[in-house]
Amino acid sequence: MESQDLRKAGLKVTLPRLKVLEILETSDLRHMSAEDVYKALLEMGEEIGLATVYRVLTQFEGAGLVSRLSIDGGHAVFELEDGSHHDHLLCVRCNRIEEFIDDVIEQRQRAIAAEKGFEMTDHSLYIYGICRHCQKTK
Amino acid sequence: MESQDLRKAGLKVTLPRLKVLEILETSDLRHMSAEDVYKALLEMGEEIGLATVYRVLTQFEGAGLVSRLSIDGGHAVFELEDGSHHDHLLCVRCNRIEEFIDDVIEQRQRAIAAEKGFEMTDHSLYIYGICRHCQKTK
DNA sequence: ATATAAATGAAAAAGCTTCTCATTTACACC
DNA sequence: GGTGTAAATGAGAAGCTTTTTCATTTATAT
Structure with missing residues (x-):
């Protein structure tokens, strides 16, 4: 409801x-x-x-x-919003969006913010590429 | 020249x-x-x-x-462009931009693209936060 | 020197998003 | 169930960054 x-x-x-x-x-x-x-x-x-x-x-x-x-x-x-934090892969041909979670990256980001003296509030990571489907289509 | x-x-x-x-x-x-x-x-x-x-x-x-x-x-x-690939930290208060390089993240990104069947063409990573200076200023 | 393809300036247009303001609606209270 | 009031809505205007158009200017090959 x-x-x-x-x-x-x-x-x-x-x-x-x-x-x-x-x-x-x-x-x-x-x-x-x-x-x-x-x-x-x-x-x-x-x-x-x-x-x-x-x-x-x-x-x-x-x-x-x-x-x-x-x-x-x-x-x-x-x-x-489903509560799960995740980042995105975007296909530059068809605009498909896929999601992924990577704890190693999350952790490194926190470490980098700390190293640089930043209080991290957010981050955004996009990987651009050509998806499996569009590679075939070409 | x-x-x-x-x-x-x-x-x-x-x-x-x-x-x-x-x-x-x-x-x-x-x-x-x-x-x-x-x-x-x-x-x-x-x-x-x-x-x-x-x-x-x-x-x-x-x-x-x-x-x-x-x-x-x-x-x-x-x-x-200076040839070095790097990502960015942005201060949400003063808009300062700092740069960083992290090979672990680079590697994980390539791995994720491969896992998902993407031919990676590019990526963008921004860490947002409050920089050292602005934390003091508050 | 000159022809020509490329570059420029100014203004208009485009694309996404927000704002304005008059009108409508949800909801707290009687 | 009415009804007052603050919040929400619709439609169009406006805002912002960026791109396009097109007439004019300029760089460069010959």
Whole structure:
């Protein structure tokens, strides 16, 4: 019952918020841009403005319901937060996004921040490449 | 003699290109946005259009003279290419950028790409945090 | 010297995201 | 169940960085 999650975050339970949550939960895409969500809403017959989609996604990010990935050079994509920290591999041909977890890297990052006297607040790691599928297609 | 570098890259030797190169070489800032470069040019009395600055920086990137960092959420910054691959630490308070090299991470990245069947073309790693100086200032 | 392909400047356009503001809605309280 | 109020929404405008367009200028090969 995701109404609870919204209330917990201090957000009123509104149709746009419920529908955006529904899209994120039911879409085939694990990673969606605001535009993707907006279009999915239209397809489902919900006339929710793009500005609202942006607002809602940003609020969800603040509430810890989704995380935002800032892809190289441009637009953001959002994914439902599942508690697991992970990094991303991106296919430069088809834009497929895969996820991975690597404890060695996590640990090295903490060590490097410490060495440099940084109090680490966040980090982002993207590996760009050509995915298995696109290598064949070429 | 950087005219040579330009010629080698198949670029005509023009005033805007020489001046942008000069700015990058002489600025206190190792990391500059297009806007930064543009302003520095104005201060030095060169009236070079912002569009040209963008074009020149992009060409320099193509020629391997500079690399482009795509900072979280927005604009790009450029640094003179010195041949050494490195990643970056960014202070979220003062925007200071520090660099580091970590072979363990490099190796793990290659391993992960291989595991996932990706032909790695590039990667980007940013560690965000509060730098030593800003921790004191608070 | 000159022809020509490339480079430049200025302004417009593009692409993503945020803001403004008038209108609507959720929800606490009676 | 009403109803007041703060929050949310929609639509369009605006913001920001970056790219494009196109007429004009310039570097360079011959």
